[in-house]
Structures are given as C-alpha cells and as structure tokens.
Amino acid sequence: MTALTLALIVLITVVDILSPPDIHLGPLLIVAPALTASFAGARATTGVALIAFAALTVIGSVRDSLTSANIETQLSAQVLVSVLIIGLRVLRDRHERELARVRSVSEAAQRVLLRPLPERIGPLHLASVYLAAEAEAQVGGDLYAAARTAIGTRLLVGDVRGKGLSSLGDAALLLGAFRAAAHLHADLPDLAAYLDGSVCWDLAQLAEQSRQARLARQAALRPGSPEAVDEGGESFITAVLLDIPDDGSLVRLIDCGHPPPLLLRPEGITVLAARHPAPPLGLGELAPAEYQVETFAFRPGDRLLIYTDGVIEARDAQHRFYPLIERVIAWQADRPTALLHRLRRDLLAHVGGRLDDDAAMVVVERLP
Known part of the structure; x- marks a missing residue:
C-alpha cells in the first residue's frame, strides 16, 4: 500500500507538470498522506507527507516561482492538512496501544478467573x-x-x-x-x-x-x-x-x-x-x-x-x-x-x- 501512495505522488507530479498552465493538480498530493494514515502508523504517514510536500515544491519550481502567491498558498495548505492528518494518526496509534493493553489484561483475567x-x-x-x-x-x-x-x-x-x-x-x-x-x-x-x-x-x-x-x-x-x-x-x-x-x-x-x-x-x-x-x-x-x-x-x-x-x-x-x-x-x-x-x-x-x-x-x- 505504501508503494501505491508513492506511485500516486509520482503520477500527480508528472501529470501536473505536463498539464496546461491553467490546470493545477498539485493540491491532490494531500491524498497520499491521507491514504497512508488509513493503514500505516504516524511515522509512515509523516514520511509520505514529507515526500508529498517535496513533490509539490518540485511542481512549483518547474511550473512557477516558489515565491508566487499560488504556490505559497498550496504549500501552506499542504503543511496544515498534513499536520492535522499526522496528529489524528498519532491519537489513533495511542488508542490502539491502550486497547492492546486492555485486551492483554482481559486475557490475563480470563486465564486466571475462567480457566480453560x-x-x-x-x-x-x-x-x-x-x-x-x-x-x-x-x-x-x-x-x-x-x-x-x-x-x-x-x-x-x-x-x-x-x-x-x-x-x-x-x-x-x-x-x-x-x-x-x-x-x-x-x-x-x-x-x-x-x-x-x-x-x-x-x-x-x-x-x-x-x-x-x-x-x-x-x-x-x-x-x-x-x-x-x-x-x-x-x-x-x-x-x-x-x-x-x-x-x-x-x-x-x-x-x-x-x-x-x-x-x-x-x-x-x-x-x-x-x-x-x-x-x-x-x-x-x-x-x-x-x-x-x-x-x-x-x-x-x-x-x-x-x-x-x-x-x-x-x-x-x-x-x-x-x-x-x-x-x-x-x-x-x-x-x-x-x-x-x-x-x-x-x-x-x-x-x-x-x-x-x-x-x-x-x-x-x-x-x-
């Protein structure tokens, strides 16, 4: 699944660079960290978010100036949404760890109380x-x-x-x-x-x-x-x-x-x-x-x-x-x-x- 998200980043980057000047597909790169958060942990999500940010930077440098208002707005929005996605993934990871501890305690209680x-x-x-x-x-x-x-x-x-x-x-x-x-x-x-x-x-x-x-x-x-x-x-x-x-x-x-x-x-x-x-x-x-x-x-x-x-x-x-x-x-x-x-x-x-x-x-x- 991680390879799929990386391939998606490459595809969006190439298509955006080859598209006419009035078509901008760079904002779609946020889909990559969002998909990664659905099946991987916070570290993998952060890595994919950084790669997506780098791809958006490449698009901006090739198609326009990085100091233009359009690229600056896209980069800022990419950072904000990526931080939100990573934060939600961190909370989910914490909940899953707590749930695993609850399950382990429950299994121990079952072995002690309700012996097989x-x-x-x-x-x-x-x-x-x-x-x-x-x-x-x-x-x-x-x-x-x-x-x-x-x-x-x-x-x-x-x-x-x-x-x-x-x-x-x-x-x-x-x-x-x-x-x-x-x-x-x-x-x-x-x-x-x-x-x-x-x-x-x-x-x-x-x-x-x-x-x-x-x-x-x-x-x-x-x-x-x-x-x-x-x-x-x-x-x-x-x-x-x-x-x-x-x-x-x-x-x-x-x-x-x-x-x-x-x-x-x-x-x-x-x-x-x-x-x-x-x-x-x-x-x-x-x-x-x-x-x-x-x-x-x-x-x-x-x-x-x-x-x-x-x-x-x-x-x-x-x-x-x-x-x-x-x-x-x-x-x-x-x-x-x-x-x-x-x-x-x-x-x-x-x-x-x-x-x-x-x-x-x-x-x-x-x-x-």
Whole structure:
C-alpha cells in the first residue's frame, strides 16, 4: 500500500507538470498522506507527507516561482492538512496501544478467573466456548468450571444476573467457592447449599456497602435537593451442577434456575428438564431451597450440551430467538469442538456479530 501512495505522488507530479498552465493538480498530493494514515502508523504517514510536500515544491519550481502567491498558498495548505492528518494518526496509534493493553489484561483475567476446561478429564471429553457481550472484554458474568472428585467429575455452569464486567466479581466468588469445595462435599445437595451460602454472604456484604454509600450520599445532599435513587437490585446466579461418576452410565444434576442441558444421542435430543428445580444461588435467605438430585442416563458416546440463557435469548434483526435445538439437530454428528465452532459462528451471524448478553456453551462427551 505504501508503494501505491508513492506511485500516486509520482503520477500527480508528472501529470501536473505536463498539464496546461491553467490546470493545477498539485493540491491532490494531500491524498497520499491521507491514504497512508488509513493503514500505516504516524511515522509512515509523516514520511509520505514529507515526500508529498517535496513533490509539490518540485511542481512549483518547474511550473512557477516558489515565491508566487499560488504556490505559497498550496504549500501552506499542504503543511496544515498534513499536520492535522499526522496528529489524528498519532491519537489513533495511542488508542490502539491502550486497547492492546486492555485486551492483554482481559486475557490475563480470563486465564486466571475462567480457566480453560481440560480437553480430557477422567472418561470425559470436554469442549467449551465463551462469548462476552461487553465490548473488548473476554470475560463477564457467565462461568464454567470442572473438578475431579474421588468418584468422578463435577461440573458447574452458571450465569450471574447482569452482563459483562459488572458481574465479574460475583462470577469470581462462585468459581472460587466451587473450586474450594467441589472435592470436600460428597453429596451434590451439600455442595449446592454451600455455594448458595457463599453467594448469599457475599451479596449481603455488597448490600451493606451499598447501603452505607447511599446513606453517605444522602447525608451530603443539601436540604431541599432530591434524594438519590437506589438503582441497585436483586442479585443472583443461575447455575447447573453435574456429578458424573467414572463408573456407571448416568449423570446427577441439580438445576438452580438455569436453562436445562441437552442430551445428544444419535437417535435424537432430550431436554434434561429438572422435575424439582431449585431457586437461583443467592436467594436462599429469601426462599430456602431443598436441593433434589435429578438422575439421567449418560452412556458412552452420549454428549451433554450445557449453555447459558445468552444463547437461547439471542435475537436477530426480526427479534427471533436463536433456534438452538434446530441447529444442534443438524450438527450433532460433529465432534464436540467442531460442534461448538459451528454454533459460535452461527450464533454471531444470527445476532449480526454482537451479542446483547454473555453466552457460554460446554459440551461433555462420555468416551467409550
């Protein structure tokens, strides 16, 4: 592209010199640094601007005197516009460097908080995909984690109320609590109760901090001024907990207000809807839950697709929801990683490239 702009400078210079005296093409030389700024950095743009200025000087010396009012005006205008273009390119370079730093921090946070699921854990093959709704973010309120226990594998897939970076703290809390307790509680209901208690305690602390901050704001208000409105609301986390023993052909599940997983088999798809769903985590103090384990067959070769509501609630331009089951029926013969790649591309195409909510999907296959 730089060679193209240099060729453009040479072309404009030659044509201008050979043109009749009343035709002036020299001002068109400003196009060269403007084009360079669209694909190159400030240094390259400055270099092309200097070459364009030199070409305009050559045109002026050949066709007219450099001290004429016409050439002086063209040279002055060339300098002013070139300085403006270079300045805008410098600002863009600075913004791109800042954006690169943000991306690096986001990637580091993702590696620490949302650790990649292992491709193989026990007799299971895992694959996952995460799509954050927040611009330039790679993590948000959706979460997943896996842990080995003495008898098998435990999985957690959850969705914090809200989206993007604002829900990152609650996601970090739940993931930390799961990783610390997954191998300590033998029973799945005990683990669910522990996670609910952890979330409730953290949300209570946040609510108290919010109350103190609200009181401080109200105390700072002048008499007669309108009171501050508390924009906070209920916080909770929907989640599904799965216990998959190494020996056997079943999966145990507790659904805490989360979309039901899909069981994929060659003969069809089954929605693993819980008969006794529990409330989302974080609402235990309002409605104490009795966690009941649901048991489903999960034989070698079977696959589970676990997802968050950001997938099934994604809408296209006509406000139609994403038809997840239809897509999975068409592609369920693919391997787990290939299936998720297809779903990711199709989901983004469905919404026009930008999700309104975080979305996560996990595929679990029991190997022969």
